[in-house]
Amino acid sequence: MAQQKELSSVTEWRIKMADGSSESLAQQTGLACEARLALKGLFMGLILKVCDFFKKAWDLGQNDPRKVIHCLKVGLALTVVSLFYYMRPLYEGMGGNAMWAVMTVVVVFENSVGATICKCLNRICGTFIAGSLAIGIHWIVSQSGKEFEPFINGISVFLLASAVTFSRFIPSVKKRFDYGAMIFILTFSLVTVSGYRVDKLLEMANNRVYTIIIGTALCIMITMIICPIWAGEELYMLITRNMDKLAYSLDGCVGVYFNDSGSSSDDDKESDKKLLGYKCVLTSKATEEAMANFARWEPAHGRFNFRHPWKQYLKVGASMRACAYCIDALDGCVNSENEVPELIKKHMSNIALKVSSESSRVIKDLARTMKTMKKSSNIDYLVGEMNNAVLELQEDLKYLPTLFINPQPLQGADCPEKKNTGAVALMDIMPLVTLASLLIEITTRIEGMVNAVEELAEMGVYKSVADEKNQNQPVGKSNVPDEHKQEV
Numbered sequence: 494m495a496q497q498k499e500l501s502s503v504t505e506w507r508i509k510m511a512d513g514s515s516e517s518l519a520q521q522t523g524l525a526c527e528a529r530l531a532l533k534g535l536f537m538g539l540i541l542k543v544c545d546f547f548k549k550a551w552d553l554g555q556n557d558p559r560k561v562i563h564c565l566k567v568g569l570a571l572t573v574v575s576l577f578y579y580m581r582p583l584y585e586g587m588g589g590n591a592m593w594a595v596m597t598v599v600v601v602f603e604n605s606v607g608a609t610i611c612k613c614l615n616r617i618c619g620t621f622i623a624g625s626l627a628i629g630i631h632w633i634v635s636q637s638g639k640e641f642e643p644f645i646n647g648i649s650v651f652l653l654a655s656a657v658t659f660s661r662f663i664p665s666v667k668k669r670f671d672y673g674a675m676i677f678i679l680t681f682s683l684v685t686v687s688g689y690r691v692d693k694l695l696e697m698a699n700n701r702v703y704t705i706i707i708g709t710a711l712c713i714m715i716t717m718i719i720c721p722i723w724a725g726e727e728l729y730m731l732i733t734r735n736m737d738k739l740a741y742s743l744d745g746c747v748g749v750y751f752n753d754s755g756s757s758s759d760d761d762k763e764s765d766k767k768l769l770g771y772k773c774v775l776t777s778k779a780t781e782e783a784m785a786n787f788a789r790w791e792p793a794h795g796r797f798n799f800r801h802p803w804k805q806y807l808k809v810g811a812s813m814r815a816c817a818y819c820i821d822a823l824d825g826c827v828n829s830e831n832e833v834p835e836l837i838k839k840h841m842s843n844i845a846l847k848v849s850s851e852s853s854r855v856i857k858d859l860a861r862t863m864k865t866m867k868k869s870s871n872i873d874y875l876v877g878e879m880n881n882a883v884l885e886l887q888e889d890l891k892y893l894p895t896l897f898i899n900p901q902p903l904q905g906a907d908c909p910e911k912k913n914t915g916a917v918a919l920m921d922i923m924p925l926v927t928l929a930s931l932l933i934e935i936t937t938r939i940e941g942m943v944n945a946v947e948e949l950a951e952m953g954v955y956k957s958v959a960d961e962k963n964q965n966q967p968v969g970k971s972n973v974p975d976e977h978k979q980e981v
């Protein structure tokens with residue numbers, strides 16, 4: 494049997510000759526053939542990986558064209574700053590220090606305006622302060638004598654580098670001046686060490702400072718003039734998008750639990766991502782903090798003033814995450830394996846859906862306030878409706894145990910199953926009570942969102958809708974009713 498299997502697994506190729514006979518074609522199973530096939534497979538796999546890489550790069554640029562524009566801006570800045578090497582008059586003026594301008598463009602050019610300005614100012618200040626201290630120490634060394642120069646330079650580098658490195662662990666310094674501290678250490682060490690061998694130290698330091706200023710100024714101009722990407726505007730759009738996602742997730746989770754969606758399975762698959770939109774709120778803390786930090790460095794742009802309260806956006810985001818944590822727990826309750834009887838669901842479905850609907854209306858109104866940057870005239874009414882719905886939900890929760898602890902009479906007064914009726918009823922209503930308590934907690938945290946947005950409206954000097962209507966209303970129309978009153 495084994496021999497028959499081996500014979501059947503071998504494929505034999507035969508060639509029919511002119512005289513009618515046939516000859517077998519020997520298979521090429523040599524080492525050269527195997528190597529050729531291996532190289533062919535390796536080459537084809539490499540081509541497929543390269544094609545896949547370019548396809549992903551094309552999709553990335555198509556989804557966000559601003560990334561392609563940023564790459565073009567970096568290329569333009571490097572081309573312009575390279576003229577210091579290509580043009581002899583500029584090169585003779587700067588010398589070999591012209592390379593510092595190229596290095597500056599490479600390390601400080603960022604995607605947003607705020608990030609670029611933050612790095613540019615940090616680099617200029619760090620370079621200037623470190624260069625000034627290094628020149629001062631070099632003067633002290635020159636007055637002390639050549640024999641003490643290595644010791645003074647070594648001690649100064651050790652003390653200042655250690656102190657500035659420790660300052661990078663301080664949260665406030667690390668958040669805004671970490672790059673400047675690193676540039677300080679680098680510049681001070683280079684100038685101090687090179688001053689031991691270089692005679693014209695002051696001229697070298699001045700040339701480096703000038704080239705760095707040229708590189709940073711070029712980066713700031715290009716990033717602000719050509720298709721600017723403002724970190725403050727990105728933060729503002731992120732907060733408003735997350736609010737809309739939060740409202741949709743809250744409505745969707747409660748609707749799915751009570752089978753209120755009424756959509757087909759295909760529609761459910763498409764809306765799964767929207768139902769889980771609250772997870773974007775949970776994972777956006779680091780992005781919000783980075784954008785708020787960079788937005789403080791930006792000048793006035795669009796609807797945002799120079800002293801716009803960007804820090805308050807972090808409080809709004811924190812209140813949104815507090816609400817999103819409850820929605821996450823609510824989603825876990827919806828997907829729980831413990832099934833609640835339909836009778837209990839029908840008893841609580843209307844009021845639970847009302848609470849979620851009123852809560853999502855409040856969140857949507859807050860999002861509208863953020864988008865229009867105008868104070869809402871309906872927010873107090875919507876919050877009152879939400880609280881009234883919560884009171885109705887609490888009243889229904891008080892009435893809920895009486896439906897199951899006192900069930901309908903059974904056949905036979907001494908039925909033994911009647912003793913366990915209360916325990917079974919409690920286990921039946923437990924998942925629904927959990928969902929109701931989460932809804933009540935969500936409304937409480939939504940009020941925190943309302944307070945945070947109202948503080949932002951006060952600090953950002955949002956205009957109210959009523960004030961704008963009074964400003965836009967003609968004077969003649971407002972006087973007509975008074976004239977009629979006088980005639981009467």
